[in-house]
Amino acid sequence: xxxxxxxxxxxxxxxxxxxxxxxxxxxxxxxxxxxxxxxxxxxxxxxxxxxxxxxxxxxxxxxxxxxxxxxxxxxxxxxxxxxxxxxxxxxxxxxxxxxxxxxxxxxxxxxxxxxxxxxxxxxxxxxxxxxxxxxxxxxxxxxxxxxxxxxxxxxxxxxxxxxxxxxxxxxxxxxxxxxxxxxxxxxxxxxxxxxxxxxxxxxxxxxxxxxxxxxxxxxxxxxxxxxxxxxxxxxxxxxxxxxxxxxxxxxxxxxxxxxxxxxxxxxxxxxxxxxxxxxxxxxxxxxxxxxxxxxxxxxxxxxxxxxxxxxxxxxxxxxxxxxxxxxxxxxxxxxxxxxxxxxxxxxxxxxxxxxxxxxxxxxxxxxxxxxxxxxxxxxxxxxxxxxxxxxxxxxxxxxxxxxxxxxxxxxxxxxxxxxxxxxxxxxxxxxxxxxxxxxxxxxxxxxxxxxxxxxxxxxxxxxxxxxxxxxxxxxxxxxxxxxxxxxxxxxxxxxxxxxxxxxxxxxxxxxxxxxxxxxxxxxxxxxxxxxxxxxxxxxxxxxxxxxxxxxxxxxxxxxxxxxxxxxxxxxxxxxxxxxxxxxxxxxxxxxxxxxxxxxxxxxxxxxxxxxxxxxxxxxxxxxxxxxxxxxxxxxxxxxxxxxxxxxxxxxxxxxxxxxxxxxxxxxxxxxxxxxxxxxxxxxxxxxxxxxxx
Numbered sequence: 001x002x003x004x005x006x007x008x009x010x011x012x013x014x015x016x017x018x019x020x021x022x023x024x025x026x027x028x029x030x031x032x033x034x035x036x037x038x039x040x041x042x043x044x045x046x047x048x049x050x051x052x053x054x055x056x057x058x059x060x061x062x063x064x065x066x067x068x069x070x071x072x073x074x075x076x077x078x079x080x081x082x083x084x085x086x087x088x089x090x091x092x093x094x095x096x097x098x099x100x101x102x103x104x105x106x107x108x109x110x111x112x113x114x115x116x117x118x119x120x121x122x123x124x125x126x127x128x129x130x131x132x133x134x135x136x137x138x139x140x141x142x143x144x145x146x147x148x149x150x151x152x153x154x155x156x157x158x159x160x161x162x163x164x165x166x167x168x169x170x171x172x173x174x175x176x177x178x179x180x181x182x183x184x185x186x187x188x189x190x191x192x193x194x195x196x197x198x199x200x201x202x203x204x205x206x207x208x209x210x211x212x213x214x215x216x217x218x219x220x221x222x223x224x225x226x227x228x229x230x231x232x233x234x235x236x237x238x239x240x241x242x243x244x245x246x247x248x249x250x251x252x253x254x255x256x257x258x259x260x261x262x263x264x265x266x267x268x269x270x271x272x273x274x275x276x277x278x279x280x281x282x283x284x285x286x287x288x289x290x291x292x293x294x295x296x297x298x299x300x301x302x303x304x305x306x307x308x309x310x311x312x313x314x315x316x317x318x319x320x321x322x323x324x325x326x327x328x329x330x331x332x333x334x335x336x337x338x339x340x341x342x343x344x345x346x347x348x349x350x351x352x353x354x355x356x357x358x359x360x361x362x363x364x365x366x367x368x369x370x371x372x373x374x375x376x377x378x379x380x381x382x383x384x385x386x387x388x389x390x391x392x393x394x395x396x397x398x399x400x401x402x403x404x405x406x407x408x409x410x411x412x413x414x415x416x417x418x419x420x421x422x423x424x425x426x427x428x429x430x431x432x433x434x435x436x437x438x439x440x441x442x443x444x445x446x447x448x449x450x451x452x453x454x455x456x457x458x459x460x461x462x463x464x465x466x467x468x469x470x471x472x473x474x475x476x477x478x479x480x481x482x483x484x485x486x487x488x489x490x491x492x493x494x495x496x497x498x499x500x501x502x503x504x505x506x507x508x509x510x511x512x513x514x515x516x517x518x519x520x521x522x523x524x525x526x527x528x529x530x531x532x533x534x535x536x537x538x539x540x541x542x543x544x545x546x547x548x549x550x551x552x553x554x555x556x557x558x559x560x561x562x563x564x565x566x567x568x569x570x571x572x573x574x575x576x577x578x579x580x581x582x583x584x585x586x587x588x589x590x591x592x593x594x595x596x597x598x599x600x601x602x603x604x605x606x607x608x609x610x611x612x613x614x615x616x617x618x619x620x621x622x623x624x625x626x627x628x629x630x631x632x633x634x635x636x637x638x639x640x641x642x643x644x645x646x647x648x649x650x651x652x653x654x655x656x657x658x659x660x661x662x663x664x665x666x667x668x669x670x671x672x673x674x675x676x677x678x679x680x681x682x683x684x685x686x687x688x689x690x691x692x693x
Contacts, residue, residue: 013301013445013446013447014297014298014301014302014303014446015297015298015299015301015445015446015447016447018054018297018298019036021054022050025053026046026050033445033447033448033457033544034544036460037457037458037460037544040460040461041461041462041463041485044066044067044070044461044485044486045065045066045067046066047066047460047461048066048067048077048290048461048488049066051290051293051294051461052066052078052290055290055293055294055297055335057083057088057289057290058083058087058088058091059078059081059082059083059259060082060259061080061081061082061259062080062081063078063079063080063081063262064079064080065078065079066078067486070485070486070529071486071529072485072486072490072508072529072530072531072532073486073490073491073493073500073503073504073507073508073529073530074529075486075488075490076263077262077263077286077287077290077488078262078286078488079262080262081261081262081286082259082260082261082262083259083260083262083285083286083289084161084162084164084257084258084259084260084285085158085161085266085285085288085289085334086125086158086159086161086162086257087162087256087257087259088289088334089158089333089334090121090122090125090158090162090257092118092304092333092335092336093118093119093121093122094118095336096118096304096336096338097117097118097119101118101312101336101338102115102116102117102118102338103116103117103118103120103121103333103338103339104116104121104151104154104333104338104339104340104341105314105338105339105340105341105365106150106151106340106341106342106343107341107342107343107361107364107365108150108198108342108343108344109198109199109200109201109343109344109345109357110198114151116151116155121154121155121158123248123252124155124159124245125155125158125159125162126159126162126247126251126252126253126255127244127245127246127247127248127252128155128156128159128244128245129159129160129162129163129255129257130247130251130252130255131159131224131239131244131245131247132159132160132163132165132190133163135190135221135222136189136221136222137160137163137165137189137190138163138164138165139163139164139165139258139260139264140164140165140166140265141165141166141188141189141190142165142166142168142186142187142188142189142190142268143156143160143165143166143167143168143188143189143190143191143192144168144169144170144183144186144188144190144191144192144217144220145157145167145168145169145170145191145192145193145321146169146170146172146179146191146192146193146194146206146209146210146213147169147171147172147192147193147194147226147321148171148172148194148197148199148320148321148343149171149319149320149321149326149329149341149342149343150341150343151341152226152241152245153169153321153326154330154333154339155245156192157169157267157330161257161266161267161285162255162257162258163257163258164258164260164264165190166186166265166266166267166268166282167266167267167268168182168183168186168188168267168268168269168280169267169321169322169326170182170183170321170322171320171321171322171323172194172197172204172206172209173199173320173322173624173625174322174623174624175620175621175622175623175624176209176212176213176622177570177571177622177623178567178622178623178624179209179213180213180216180217181277181278181567182270182277182278182280183213183217184216184217185277185278185280185495185496186268186280186495186496187217187219188217188219188220189219189220189221189222190220190221190222190223190224191210191213191214191217191220191222191223191224192223192224192225192226192241193206193210193213193214193223193224193225193226193235194206194210194225194226194228195207195210195225195226195227195228195230195231195233195234195235196228196229196230196231196232197228197230198228198230198344199344199345200344200345200347200348200349200350201345201348201349201350201351201352202349203229203230204230205230205231205232205233206230206231207231207232207233207234207235208233210223210225210235211233211235211236214235214237214238222239223235223237223238223239224238224239224240224241224244225238225239225240225241226241227240227241227242260285262284262285262286262287263284263285263286263287263492264284264285264286265282265283265284265285265492266283266284266285266288267282267283267288267327268280268281268282268495269281269283269324269327269435269438270435271434271435271436272555272556272563272564272566272567276502276564276566277564277566278564278567279494279502279506280494280495280496281435281436281491281494281495282491282492282493282494282495283437283438283489283491283492284489284492286488287487287488287489287490288327288331288438288488288489289334290488290489291437291438291439291461291487291488291489292328292331292334292438292439292489293331293334293335294459294460294461295328295331295439295440295443295459296315296331296332296334296335296337297335298460299429299431299440299443299444299445299459299460300369300398300400300429300443300444301369301397301398301427301429301444301446302315302332302335302337302369303335303337304335304336304337307336312366312368313337313338313368313369314337314338314339314340314365314366314367314368314369314395315329315332315337315338315339315340315367315368315369316329316339316340316341316342316361316362316365316367316369316370316371317329317369317370317371317372317400318342318346318358318371318372318373318376320561322561322624323403323561324434324435324438325371325373325402325403327438328438329341340362340365340367342357342358342361344357345357346358346372346376347376347379353383355376355379355380355383355385356380356385356387356389356390358370358372358376359380359385359387359390359391359393360390360391362390362391362393362396363390363391363392363393364391366395367395367396368395368396368397368398369396369397369398369400370396370398370399370400371399371400371401371402371429372400372401373401373402373403374401374402374403374405374406374407374410375403375593377399377401377406377410377411377413377414378407378410380413380414381409381410381413381414385417386417387417387418387420387421388417388420388421393418393421393423394421394422394423396418396423396426397426397427398426398427398428398429398444398446399414399418399426399427399428399429400429400430400431400444401428401429401430401431402430402431402432402433402440403557403561405547405548405549406428406430406453407453408452408453411428411430411452411453412452414426414428415428415452427444427446427450428444428450429443429444429446430443430444430455430456431443431444431455432455432536432546432548434534436490436491436506436507436534437487437489437490437491438489439459439462439487439489440459440462441458441459441462441464441481441483441534442455442457442458442459442462442464442538442546442548443455443456443457443459444456444457445457451545453547454541454545454546454547455545455546455547455548456544456545456546457544457545457546458540458544458546461487462483462487463483463484463485464481464482464483464538464540464546465479465481465482465483465484465540466478466479466480466481466482466538466539466540467479467480467482467511467531468480471511471531474540475540475541475542476539476540476541476542477539478537478538478539478549479537479538479539480510480533480534480536480537480538480552481533481534481535481536481537481538481548481552482511482531482532482533482534483531483532483534484531484532486529490532491503494506504530507530507532507533507534508530508531508532508533509533510533511530511531511532511533512530535551535552535553535555536548536549536551536552537549537551537552551585553649555585556568556583556585556595556627557585557593558585558593558595558626558627561624561626563623563624563627565582565583565646565648567622567623568581568583568597568619568623568627569581569583570622571618571619571621571622571623572597572599572615572618572619574618575614575615575618576602577601577602577605577611578599578600578601578602578615579600579601579602580599580600580637580638581597581598581599581600581638582597582598582638582639582646582647582648582651583595583596583597583598583629583648584596584648584651584652584655585652586652586655586656594630594631594685595629595630595631596629596630596631596632596633596655597615597629597631597632597633598633598634598635598638599615599632599633599634599635600634600635600636600637600638601634606634607632607633607634612632615632616628616629616632633681635674635677635678636674636677637671637673637674638674639651639664639669639671639672639674639675639678640669640670640671641669641670647664647669649663650663650664651678654678654679654682655678655681655682655685657682657686660675660679
């Protein structure tokens with residue numbers, strides 16, 4: 001076993017190794033990253049085939065092309081190939097274990113530490129997979145999980161994937177109504193739940209919620225419960241997790257994941273819009289594996305634990321299971337990297353706030369790649385945290401950030417902290433992507449210069465541009481973030497979406513079929529397809545750097561977790577005092593997000609602290625504490641269109657500093673007189689929350 005540290009051994013970035021491979025194996029040499037990116041988004045077939053070959057993807061059957069049909073939506077990737085996410089993970093068992101690397105390291109708030117070896121990961125996955133098959137789970141059956149960020153959740157996911165089941169998880173910090181809004185749509189056959197959690201210094205029962213979920217999900221035929229010491233309400237008529245993963249016999253030893261078509265459904269994740277239930281987004285095995293491998297290695301610069309060139313790498317990205325970054329954390333296993341997980345609050349408790357928790361955890365477990373939401377770093381700076389007092393962080397070679405724009409002052413603070421600890425050139429890997437395609441459009445490149453407040457580059461294979469209202473690409477100006485070519489991890493479809501109507505309206509309403517794309521046929525040329533509009537404001541600089549200015553639609557984005565405003569309205573308008581409501585999320589580059597809620601109360605009622613507390617409690621219980629507004633204000637009317645639609649986006653733009661005449665046509669409004677109050681409110685907030693655009 002080598003004794004050198006990772007910083008002494010792996011100084012050739014993964015993206016440089018890939019480019020060397022391209023030159024040696026494909027005869028392709030690029031003089032700049034921009035040239036490499038241009039190739040990756042114009043010759044999609046060659047680029048994605050290179051990703052398949054570089055990472056030595058396996059299939060028992062050949063594929064006829066990397067991109068069989070180039071159209072959005074409906075692109076056909078690797079026709080004929082068979083894959084399995086779990087197979088890609090478990091292929092690393094022997095090599096990673098021989099190198100002495102664990103698969104998962106986990107610690108909780110109670111300072112309980114455990115490791116899951118690669119062979120033990122394989123055994124537990126096989127045992128649970130056989131248990132699921134014995135319960136009748138077939139490929140395509142949905143398995144819903146109500147589990148926190150623990151090792152057992154990873155085992156459950158891999159077991160479901162290995163038998164071709166379709167995985168879907170909600171975090172135990174979500175309210176019952178929010179979980180049911182998601183799981184009811186997908187009609188799960190099996191429910192896996194935890195009966196208690198420990199978070200922010202408190203033990204919390206989840207047995208009652210687990211029982212309610214079972215009662216409200218009539219399609220569930222089998223329930224597995226992970227028993228904890230934190231439960232006070234027993235769950236009846238369920239099987240034990242411990243028993244389901246205890247098997248260790250010849251059948252377990254012989255078990256292998258099933259080979260599945262490249263586009264077989266892997267999981268259902270949820271992203272909320274401004275109307276209706278959360279969108280149940282279906283992603284496929286092959287697309288997720290390919291995009292995750294490319295992102296982790298080439299852009300996040302996370303290597304393989306068993307690879308001598310990246311010996312000892314340990315990857316941590318703090319997340320709950322309700323955020324797509326949990327999927328990103330687990331994806332470290334696809335390349336054989338050790339995943340280091342913290343189960344608990346990153347900021348201590350309400351009574352004892354402590355923003356050094358994750359840093360001390362990272363020091364103890366020798367984390368080499370550290371990631372978290374942008375809000376986490378901001379909280380650390382505000383708390384006056386001294387990272388040098390948190391332990392030896394010298395193994396960290398990269399800091400990842402996503403969820404919302406990372407402000408320049410926060411990035412400068414973190415850089416200065418690491419410089420004081422002897423790492424003057426700490427690399428910031430700032431990402432922007434989404435649950436929608438479980439990837440990133442914009443990210444990092446260890447070989448490119450860092451500019452504070454700016455993301456380094458557009459991701460390889462991501463044909464991202466900023467477009468103006470006429471659908472024309474712009475540079476050095478803010479526009480709509482669009483993607484003009486397909487990516488393998490884009491959704492297969494939304495579950496239960498008849499005729500793809502909701503899918504099309506979510507991403508292709510602004511630039512539908514034929515907009516900005518030329519008709520074509522073979523050789524990877526695009527057909528008449530739509531252009532993906534993501535819903536973010538983007539500026540691309542002349543050197544390829546990117547800046548995100550927040551959401552361009554009315555979706556709520558609280559520290560990386562998106563929620564539809566309709567879900568918040570359902571929670572607060574259930575209170576008898578509330579007649580109407582509206583909420584907007586104001587994200588600012590370099591400033592904190594600010595989310596006000598406006599409520600119309602029954603005649604004669606005034607908004608007081610007691611009612612504000614009840615409104616906050618209703619949101620906290622139905623959804624999550626993350627979506628409690630920063631301010632709740634009483635208004636006489638909510639601005640609406642002639643058809644009755646709440647004017648969320650115009651009010652958001654108004655509060656971001658745009659003039660009233662530019663954001664709304666008052667002739668299309670049912671109550672234009674309501675706007676005067678919001679104009680005054682915007683003026684009051686202008687100094688503190690002026691728009692950067």
